[in-house]
Amino acid sequence: MRFKKFLQTVPMKLWIILIVVVLFSFFSNDFGLVDIQKTAIILAAGIDKTENGFSLTAQIAVPKGSDRTTGGTSSVEIGAEGETVSDCVSLIFSETGWVPKLVFCDLIVLGEDAAREVDVISHLNYFLRNDYMPDSCLLAVCEGKAEELISSTSAIDDASSLAIEKLFSEAAVKSGKVLTNTLKDFAIDYYGVSKCSFLPYVRMKEQEGGQNDSQTAAGGGGGTSSGGGEEKQQIYIAEETALFREGKMVGLLPREQTLALSLLEGNVFTGTFNTEGDGSPVTLTVMKNEGGISLDSAHAPKAELSLSVTVRLCCRGVTAPVEDIASDSVSEDILQSAKATLTEYVQKLWDLCKESKCDVFQLKRMLYRSSLKKYAEWKDVLLEAVTPVIHTQVISMK
């Protein structure tokens, strides 16, 4: 009765007008108007270390066709050098007249020198401070110079950044072949008590037989060189993972340990890994994955790394009878072998992290959150002192 009375007192016309105004404002997208002729929409940024500071290579989407356009996204790469990243961005503006716009920047690539020799937050802080930069932007480290990676010609996409982003898709992450990280999560790890994190490590590989006579536009600040004539097409690989401690790259995880870390995080679905069965190589598909890392700090700290996978037989390296092909189930022999393989991957992962003193498992954070007293006692020697206990479970699909 009261509710009815309330409804009678509310003017319905006003309600409708309000809803229409809100929806119209949202769907009109007038708030997102951009003068594309004056704006440099940065798709990706590459950062390298130079003698005097940094160089920034920005891949910019252009509104007109270019030699590289094949009906998709056309882009140019503009480079600039400066003492800070902000300097570089200002140079791009002053030398091209384009207002650099970071709202659509989804990828920042760090050159290996910039990642190993300086604390990366010294250049990433520009993006963290920038209100118009999405903090869900992906971060990566690359072999050699980021400028070369960003300016390279992709064999699979019009813009190198878009090709690299494909490597970081949700499907790729679920395959366990790549570990991605965003600006936000990297910054949380960096400013957290562990001060350790990871980024995917990208390598370039020349595509055999692939050739493109595109031309890379060059601009400002003595950055990108103009590449006339023929240019080799590249493909990109990001199966390795760079380890970071206090903002500097301190180690590299091979593809097997990248998979191990993904499995420990419980991320993998339909990813594959190889093991042995009856003396021949066998590939198993992970259909279900549960993982976890916990720290028992009751006495001397003990880290428990546990992973459980449900697998099915994907492929044998030898000829198999048709009955075997028709069956998904995995023999006990292969399951034991898979268990040993995964345990070895995790053990190696632990050793690599310990060697590089990188607490990629965030054990310090766990200890800090569970007990301030224990944290004060163990914080400086935790990774060296802790004993890892690895639990691996491999189950066959029935």
Add this chain to the structure above:
Amino acid sequence: MKKISTRQLLFFLACIMPVGKLVLLPARLADTSKNDLLFPLLVSYLVQAAAIFCALLVAKKGMTFYELLANTFGKIVAKILITLFAVFLLFAAFLPILEQKLFVQSVFYDTLPSFVAFAPFFLFAAYLLSKPLTSHGRVWDILAPLSVVGILGILILSLSSADFSALAPVGAAGWKGFFRGTMSATAWFFDAALLLPLLGTFRYEKGLAWKGTVCYLAGGAVVALFVAMFYGIFQEISPNQLFAFTATSKYFSGISMLGRIDYIFIFALGLVMSFYVTLPLKESIECVLEAYGRPRYLPTLLALAVTALFLALVVIFDYRFTEVLGFFTETVFWIIPIFSVAIPPLLLLLRRKRHAV
């Protein structure tokens, strides 16, 4: 004169008041109190709830704020006190308006963040300020469901991204963090003071004091959940996330496929905020009119004058927000509790003079 109904008042306490605390307050608390940010928030809410309980009990007397003062202290002193209170309301309104300006500029006009984008707000404010105070009751009827939908939408989209274990360990920020947080939060907690100019515009019904307090605390619980979730999402970088309620929902997995659907909820809350931030200005004008009378053109003139004053202040402090925030939360943080915490219980103690007006 048409009165504000009990329902409208309860809507205001439960649904409109929390909105003002969802923009800058969470980041400010994270900056001062780190992972212990809920404690200063809870203390601020409890103190305000007690003050609101007192303010609502004062309504039993059936008099306006000015009449209460005049009955005890006489007309001249009452005029001085009410003028001081009106100035306080203008003072308290400044930070939320500046907050609203930054929010609108940075979130809705990210491609063109200029002052011009926010300027039309003052036309809207001038119109609202020229309307009678009781018309806000109808506004709250309309805004309350919008506010509920907006907050619920943002909470639902954001909850899955939050890691609540980030709030541990309790006490990591220490007493210093707690006191700094409580001190900073005062700039957003003048809720009880907002009720005083409303005295006389609503009838006290049985149980209104506790009903109002419960509604206010229910709104506070939602704010506390939001703040916990905000810290769970941004953890150590929370102090950097200025516009809290616009930032938490963008990590929802469906956003990548559907686009920023959360903007529907952000727009809804933005709309509620626009009305909320003008209320202290309207109440300030109402205090002056109550004390000095209502000649024909004075309400309109005051509405225009207050709008012009705030337009000028916003222009002057356009690039000095950090300074303003520091001034409110560190230098003059004690002013707001004097008016919003101390006055409501003192009003309960006021006794009518024998030969009063």
